[in-house]
Amino acid sequence: MKKHLLILILLLFQSSFSKSITETQKLAATCKVWGFLKYYHPNVADGNFNWDEQLFKILPKIEEAKTDVEFSNVLEKWINSLGKVKPYKAEISNDEIDYFDKNFDLSWTQNSELFSKSLSQKLKFIEQNKIQEKQYYVERGTEFVNEVEYDLFDDKDKNFRLLALFRFWNYVEYFFPYKYQMDQNWDLTLIEFLPRTINPISENDYFLSLKEISAKLNDTHAYFGANKLFEIYGWNSVPFEFKFIENKAIVTGFKNESLSALNDIKVGDVITKVQGKTIDILIKENLKYAEGANYPAQLTRLEWPVFSQKSNVAEIEFLRDGKIGVKEINFYDYKDLKINYENKSEKYNFLEDNIGYANLAVLTPDEVPAMMEKFKNAKAIIFDIRNYSQGTNFAIAEYLNPEPRNFVKSMDADLSSPGRYIWRKEDTPCGKMNPDYYKGNVILLVNEKSISHSEFTAMTLKVAPKATVIGSQTAGSDGRSYRFQIIKGLWTSFTTYGVFYPDKTEVQRIGIVPDIEVKPTILGIQQGRDEVLERAILFAKNGKK
Template identity: 60%
Template sequence: MKKTVLIAFLLLFQFSFSKPITETQKLAATCKVWGFLKYYHPNVTDGSKNWDEQLFQILPKIEEAQTSEAFSLVIENWIDSLGEIKKQETLKPNVKKEYFDKNFDLSWFNKNELFSKSLSKKLKFIEENRNKKQQFYYTSKPYIEVINEVKYKDFKWTDKNLRLLALFRYWNQMEYFFPYKYKMDQSWDSVLIEMMSRFSNPESEKDFALAMREISIKLNDTHASTQMKQMSDYFGDKFITADVVFIDNKAVVVALKNDSLAKIDDFRVGDVVTKVDGKTVGDLINENLKYAEGSNMPATLKNIYWAVFNGKTESIEIEFIRDNTTSVKKVKRYTYSKLKITNAKNAAKWKLLDDAIGYVDVERIKADELPSVMSQFKDTKAIIFDARKYPKEANIEEDIAQYLYPEEKAFAKFIDADLTYPGRYVWREDQKTGKTNVDYYKGKVIILQNEKTQSHGEHLVMCLQAAPNATVIGSQTSGADGGTCRFEIIKGYSTIFTGFGIFYPNRKETQRVGIVPDIEVKPTILGIQQGKDEVLERAILFAKNGK
């Protein structure tokens, strides 16, 4: 009896440590190890190994491994084949770094159920004795730039090895060098598990291509998306002649791309489109959220236009409301080149409004125009800086701040990737601007913003917001401050994401949250139909009475 119990116990013990593992588990763990070694192992980070080829050689062995013990042994033998790593003497750094570590987590060394204790120990040793000098696969200027990746000009989606390489490259690039990974709705580890089958066993080329798009959208970053030529094949390359904003799951026409072409379809500003080819606008939005980039919902809605209205056909049927009457009609679609957009900029870059209130369009103002503008506005009771579009002039915010700040002041703080410790970020010194200026502008400084206020635009608002007597009016911004990093994942698939982190000097976040307005004002359907700029009107009211 005792012998039977002992045998049963031994069998149970053996099974518990030798249970079968799935392909997804193995590939996900391999992805993490491959990326870690790529950025940490001194004999890999020097570029002496063909690291892609190393992956292709190890994948068949990974496939053969049926237990966690077998898997760990394959990985350990692989690491051993890379050559000896010299143990480094621990030295005190010359410069003390203040780390931002919300993204950093290598605890998976010890938490992965596929890893043996000896494998975990090897990985930890590599971390402690990592390459701390120049890297082969990336540099920083000041945000990460991907370098020395093989392009694979003959890439075919049917090649499983190259599909997995594309996933492994992208996932690890974001794992170590996306500064806002910790702000995502979904953990990056769970994204890897979820998307693995889409890359290892896609149903079709379309499924693979859309997976490349979807994984970048999961960053919840308005800058982040993957671009490929197939997008126009799948979603169409023809546009309607109207520009819209989405309010309450309806598309409201706010401008016409081409007056003469729009007249053919009788599009009018204020028309409210409720259905497209029989589907409600709300349903079309929900179906396509996984393809539209955005740090927050307003930003996503700004970017989802093409998924709702674009297509391959020459026309579509829309249901729309005008003057409280619901109608249905066909409208034409055009390729971008044939659309011949005519909404040219005719409005003034700056002007004096009623009751001594100045107005400046920061999208178009140039630095060399500021002396004349600020001289003209120096005795006004308020200046309204309209930041609802993207500034074209580099560093225009600091040029404006010279007139608004009484002294030098910090308005932003950055984090940069630590090139000696991939995945970790270091706080940079405060970004300051301004100078001692007793003649600084003493009226109200009013900044207008909305979901089109993005990146440089958000940085501009942060800068002007730090001026005395400043008030921000409008709605949630795009929530994607910071410079962008672009690279080609593999031939035909280019991607972009926010490359470094930007915060307020007190380290308050702006990513996803955006710049929070002091007075929230959103356009309404009625206001659009009446031709009002409700945000600007609210700013003028505030300039006059301070309320």
């Protein structure tokens, strides 16, 4: 009798201090605990459990919990079922490790608003006695491995939707080096998108929500893809290339010149509407889906939502020779565009006034010695990096510097403490001892198409003694772009190691900042001019910024 009375008193005591907890709160916390255990618990991070199955088993119990006390009890029992965690004494290392901790924060495990004291203590103990062996779910270099593969992703199944979100959120939480630079706190992103995962308004809205989550990374390497997205917007696209200027789409070139001619599309045409919607409205409506570290980079990702159609025709409004016109143009399936990606541009040559010019989109490392021999007496050399360069940066740097120079500071994920990063002890410098280095002006051309290795190339070359950067803000995403499947049918990518300047200042989101800012204008494109190159030539001639 006394025993039953004691239990009753204990239950009444607990209920008096417990409080209700929402489904979003429960699932957000479950997502974080599930990811934490996946990468920290010695008996989980070693692959001892089918971790997806564990999630599917715990979700019904999480749903049944109505209060914070019940919720904590469910999580505690789950953790207890994973086996004993043995304490260990860390070995004292003589190596000095330079940690980067701006992303590293496990203080949420001590959230007294959600977790009981005993649960928080268990989570802290796991953190302090984390796995010491090789990680099962992630390999060095940040490769996600050993995930359960499924024949089909069933977006009608709530558990599968939660699994996809939980996997992706935790990939980013522990292995995205620039998490701290996001516009929106990553925890808030989880809370924002959980309701659209639990109870999506529609199938379309669910897939679009995944695209929005990807865009929240503010990373131009980020990309979310699924066939459903093409079904939403359509597979057909235009045969011309364009650039957004002043909230209008200006035709700058052709993917397929004959198809563009068939539709009477000319370079310099200013497209102001598509299917009755103005370009600025289309940009505003779709910007939330555009993965990009900065606004110019985001604009480069808007071809898909702005110029894709389900039908093979669409109406456009355009401006040509000061006159507004309206007409229907054809949209084509990608394979019918028959795009030839071969770049037949001249690799290097002399421009006016003994100014050298090199197109780094087509120049290869083995061609650098001959080019630099040709340019050794040039008044200036212009390196065009408004493209994706071909790995010539180190070869060129040997000719531009009197001695080796540091130009970058990198960091890698610390797999022994996921979420933490470690600065590399040293990065490979560029250049070599060379008293006969090129002593003229070195001019680098950049814009929003300069991304990743092109930005790395600009960083390499801009340490030359007389280097000047001309153009506009680059894509602001340097480091390795890692593409992988979240779950079958859902693929994504983001940057997985950090790239900074030698003094540890950021390149991510900021990009390569021009010394002389020049942006193409609508009039310049219509006149067939390359205004950025023109400004570079002017600088090469008179040296004035």
